[in-house]
Amino acid sequence: MATKASRAAARVMISPAVLLLLGWMIVPLALTLYFSFLRYNLLMPGMEEFTGWDNYSYFLSDPAFTAALTNTLLLVGGVLLITTVGGVLLGLLLDQPFWGQGIVRILVIAPFFVMPTVSALVWKNMFMNPVNGLFAHAFKALGLAPYDFLSQAPLLSIIGIVSWQWLPFATLILLTALQSLDQDQLEAAEMDGASALSRFWYIMLPHLARSITVVILIQTIFLLSVFAEILVTTNGGPGTASTNLTYLIYMQSLLQFDVGMGSAGGVVAIILANIVAIFLMRMIGKNLEA
Amino acid sequence: MGRITLDKVTKSFGEVNVIPPLDLTIEDGEFVVFVGPSGCGKSTLLRLIAGLEDVSSGQIRIDGKDATDMPPAKRGLAMVFQSYALYPHMSVRKNIAFPMKMAGLPQDEQDRRINAAASALNLTAYLDRRPGQLSGGQRQRVAIGRAIVREPSAFLFDEPLSNLDAALRVGMRLEIMELHKRLDTTMIYVTHDQVEAMTMADKIVVLQAGYIEQVGSPLELYHSPRNEFVAGFIGSPKMNLLRGEVAAQHGAATIGVRPEHLAVSTSEGQWPARVGVAEHLGSDTFLHVHDHGFNDAPMTVRVDGEMPVKHGDRIFLTPDPSKIHRFDKQGLRI
Ligand SMILES: Nc1ncnc2c1ncn2[C@@H]1O[C@H](COP(=O)(O)OP(=O)(O)OP(=O)(O)O)[C@@H](O)[C@H]1O
Ligand SMILES: [Mg+2]
Numbered sequence: 166m167a168t169k170a171s172r173a174a175a176r177v178m179i180s181p182a183v184l185l186l187l188g189w190m191i192v193p194l195a196l197t198l199y200f201s202f203l204r205y206n207l208l209m210p211g212m213e214e215f216t217g218w219d220n221y222s223y224f225l226s227d228p229a230f231t232a233a234l235t236n237t238l239l240l241v242g243g244v245l246l247i248t249t250v251g252g253v254l255l256g257l258l259l260d261q262p263f264w265g266q267g268i269v270r271i272l273v274i275a276p277f278f279v280m281p282t283v284s285a286l287v288w289k290n291m292f293m294n295p296v297n298g299l300f301a302h303a304f305k306a307l308g309l310a311p312y313d314f315l316s317q318a319p320l321l322s323i324i325g326i327v328s329w330q331w332l333p334f335a336t337l338i339l340l341t342a343l344q345s346l347d348q349d350q351l352e353a354a355e356m357d358g359a360s361a362l363s364r365f366w367y368i369m370l371p372h373l374a375r376s377i378t379v380v381i382l383i384q385t386i387f388l389l390s391v392f393a394e395i396l397v398t399t400n401g402g403p404g405t406a407s408t409n410l411t412y413l414i415y416m417q418s419l420l421q422f423d424v425g426m427g428s429a430g431g432v433v434a435i436i437l438a439n440i441v442a443i444f445l446m447r448m449i450g451k452n453l454e455a
Numbered sequence: 456m457g458r459i460t461l462d463k464v465t466k467s468f469g470e471v472n473v474i475p476p477l478d479l480t481i482e483d484g485e486f487v488v489f490v491g492p493s494g495c496g497k498s499t500l501l502r503l504i505a506g507l508e509d510v511s512s513g514q515i516r517i518d519g520k521d522a523t524d525m526p527p528a529k530r531g532l533a534m535v536f537q538s539y540a541l542y543p544h545m546s547v548r549k550n551i552a553f554p555m556k557m558a559g560l561p562q563d564e565q566d567r568r569i570n571a572a573a574s575a576l577n578l579t580a581y582l583d584r585r586p587g588q589l590s591g592g593q594r595q596r597v598a599i600g601r602a603i604v605r606e607p608s609a610f611l612f613d614e615p616l617s618n619l620d621a622a623l624r625v626g627m628r629l630e631i632m633e634l635h636k637r638l639d640t641t642m643i644y645v646t647h648d649q650v651e652a653m654t655m656a657d658k659i660v661v662l663q664a665g666y667i668e669q670v671g672s673p674l675e676l677y678h679s680p681r682n683e684f685v686a687g688f689i690g691s692p693k694m695n696l697l698r699g700e701v702a703a704q705h706g707a708a709t710i711g712v713r714p715e716h717l718a719v720s721t722s723e724g725q726w727p728a729r730v731g732v733a734e735h736l737g738s739d740t741f742l743h744v745h746d747h748g749f750n751d752a753p754m755t756v757r758v759d760g761e762m763p764v765k766h767g768d769r770i771f772l773t774p775d776p777s778k779i780h781r782f783d784k785q786g787l788r789i
Contacts, residue, residue: 349540352507357554357601358528367553371544 200428220429252335457641464513491662533602609641707781724771
């Protein structure tokens with residue numbers, strides 16, 4: 166994209182797609198904005214009226230909102246931490262030559278293909294169930310009292326489940342990045358006297374920086390809207406211990422039939438997501454340049 | 456110091472035996488060039504010396520010490536890769552400093568060596584750039600700089616100039632030779648390039664399929680190749696190898712005559728022939744000569760650039776009798 170002509174051509178070529186996407190986005194966004202200023206409850210049809218900022222002030226002053234906000238950030242941050250660190254480690258492991266490499270690689274990718282609802286159900290009933298779960302059996306076998314993960318550490322459990330789903334994605338991206346690292350560089354570093362740890366720190370990690378950025382950006386987008394896992398396992402509880410913003414909005418608009426309040430929550434979520442995005446771009450976006 | 460001895464070294468990759476038992480001694484301060492056809496094991500041999508590959512059997516000694524099982528960093532050798540292998544996310548300065556940083560040298564010593572290397576290699580203006588912002592020749596110099604600052608006992612080069620254009624290659628070749636004269640450190644240099652091998656080497660090692668065909672100074676190899684393979688490999692254009700009756704006349708199975716040892720005349724001479732393609736280089740012209748009646752392959756003859764011959768002309772070739780190389784049935788020199 167060097168010349169003026171090619172830049173102009175590029176703009177013309179992508180404009181249909183951009184316009185289509187814009188329209189697709191603008192209509193629901195405008196409707197949400199519109200609803201967020203209405204008193205609009207599905208239990209009282211035909212009673213919609215303009216209420217100004219009321220929905221927003223109720224939503225933001227709800228104690229559940231602060232809890233949901235913290236939970237959202239903890240969930241996103243926790244999963245990002247586990248998946249990037251775990252992804253790098255798994256990537257390093259899978260990059261080593263070993264017998265059965267092909268099969269293991271496919272197996273590692275598998276969790277990514279399991280639907281969130283299904284995997285959450287499996288985790289809930291097969292692993293974390295305090296009576297029949299495998300973890301409970303393992304605890305009992307060790308002579309410990311079974312631990313009720315989903316009621317005693319609900320958010321941590323959900324972070325675990327979601328991390329399990331996203332770890333393959335991170336691993337896959339980081340593994341391909343590792344494979345694209347020029348072997349000569351590692352050998353040169355070896356000759357230069359770098360230990361395995363130094364080689365990782367000074368050569369591999371900088372090489373991975375860009376892919377880690379991509380992993381973080383893409384995952385953040387999806388993790389901000391985690392929903393199915395919460396609905397299936399804890400229903401946001403106990404209390405609001407595992408309610409994130411998405412789930413709070415769902416509760417407002419569909420469990421309490423308050424479309425106006427739900428829309429206000431949606432707008433708040435959009436703003437928050439953008440703030441997170443700006444932060445992320447500031448912090449790590451420079452890795453994508455050059 | 457940098458005396459490297461290979462003692463019955465072999466290397467196999469799985470079933471494939473790349474290096475059969477091989478003995479070689481490289482003296483301290485020598486400039487040794489490994490040449491040979493592609494896939495003959497030059498890089499493998501260099502990597503064995505560097506420690507980047509493990510030997511299958513045999514022993515490698517550096518300055519008398521057994522280095523066979525030493526990790527690469529401990530051998531005190533520095534390697535310059537064909538792909539340069541610079542660290543792309545580090546500035547030139549950091550690249551050059553990296554081995555010293557790993558060795559834990561004090562900062563002022565690091566700076567002193569960086570500045571010395573940078574001025575010796577004309578890199579001072581580029582120290583704060585990334586490798587991606589440098590030309591090929593500059594990158595190669597950074598790679599050499601990174602090797603120099605370690606003050607190794609020997610340098611290993613694996614086709615370091617093959618990614619450069621012809622003019623730059625000549626310049627870098629001279630720089631490396633200059634460096635060798637100044638540092639007086641052992642250098643082992645792998646190349647495809649005839650000219651590089653002939654001009655740079657104190658000692659050339661000709662390899663074929665992992666075997667050492669001959670070791671000697673460039674002129675030894677040129678004047679008395681030990682066998683047909685070396686005769687055909689050293690020298691550019693290649694030596695003409697003739698078999699059959701003409702060889703029998705000289706009491707050999709094969710005789711070899713270099714293109715520069717054939718006199719050409721349009722009127723008289725020993726071997727009549729017909730001119731095919733002529734390659735004009737200005738100072739010289741290489742004639743590809745057909746119908747000489749020996750074998751089907753054309754012979755190559757070097758004549759003066761002014762020689763007025765053209766495609767299809769009849770000419771006569773006369774070999775310089777003192778410059779005829781004779782080989783027996785096994786291809787060995789008689
Ligand atoms: N890791 C490896 N596994 C299996 N075979 C290998 C490996 N590395 C090299 N070889 C084989 O060893 C032989 C020698 O390879 P090497 O790279 O040393 O050749 P080379 O002389 O450097 O060739 P070139 O001039 O093309 O660089 C080749 O036949 C190659 O196929
Ligand atoms: Mg090679």
